[in-house]
Amino acid sequence: MRIGQLAQLVGVETQTIRFYEQQGLLPPPDRQDNGYRVYTEKHVEGLAFIRRCRILGLSLAEIHELQSYQDDPHQPCTAVNALLDDHISHVRSQITALQALEKQLVSLRASCNDDREVEACGVLAGISEGNMHQQ
Amino acid sequence: MRIGQLAQLVGVETQTIRFYEQQGLLPPPDRQDNGYRVYTEKHVEGLAFIRRCRILGLSLAEIHELQSYQDDPHQPCTAVNALLDDHISHVRSQITALQALEKQLVSLRASCNDDREVEACGVLAGISEGNMHQQ
DNA sequence: ATTGACCTTATAGTAGCTTTATAGTTTAAA
């Protein structure tokens, strides 16, 4: 199977596949005489795994870490679970931060209606005055 | 006032100030004979404005847009308010996406306790099986 | 013979800085 077929199968662009190979996330496949990459079912699974991790918001570094655990199948899986716990807390703190931000933005927005000149815009005034509660 | 003082005053690194100048967000200051930048109170306000916008999650492009409105103080402020409305909806959709992600991650995490081998890890199995509901 | 679809590598661009390298200037201590 060549790169285009793999790309279509998993739903990724060919450049992305080469990029993952270059980053050490996907093992370098064999080559045809003309230099074309030849992929196997293992690669399909590997690439699909990477993509599912990305959908879950894991970084390439975190994926790399997971792969290293997979290479050692008889270790206890505490590290895997811990990685996910860490990632969940990343996500939760992002949510918290964004919710605080939303609140701030909404209150800023409430300080202006649409019938003013820029000079008197409540939004711009709110930003300029800087009585913002940070974090 | 030189760049280091400005940086300390606003709480930014000097490189960041040069970067904003290069990006056209901060007007180029006068220079001393030795080439050192000399800043005024205007620059302090301008830099503080940029930083507050950044804290609100506005992109440099959005900040640039806001600045262009400030240059035209007698226009109606509808565009300013619209920019903020757009940004609020950006933030809201990010929150929604992250909340869906969190749910997915938590249920994945629940599929494993810490007493297994990597081989039997519920988390890795969950990712590999790929019965994930996307988006 | 030439089109078109596919493949190759290398390079640059995206956002918003941060880091590094290299060098010149000012200020304070020894």
Add this chain to the structure above:
DNA sequence: TTTAAACTATAAAGCTACTATAAGGTCAAT
């Protein structure tokens, strides 16, 4: 006075996870 610390300057690379472009080689069909 010499010297070292602290400050300034520019330019370029690094960060993340790709995406896009360029310039070219390969292959099947027309």
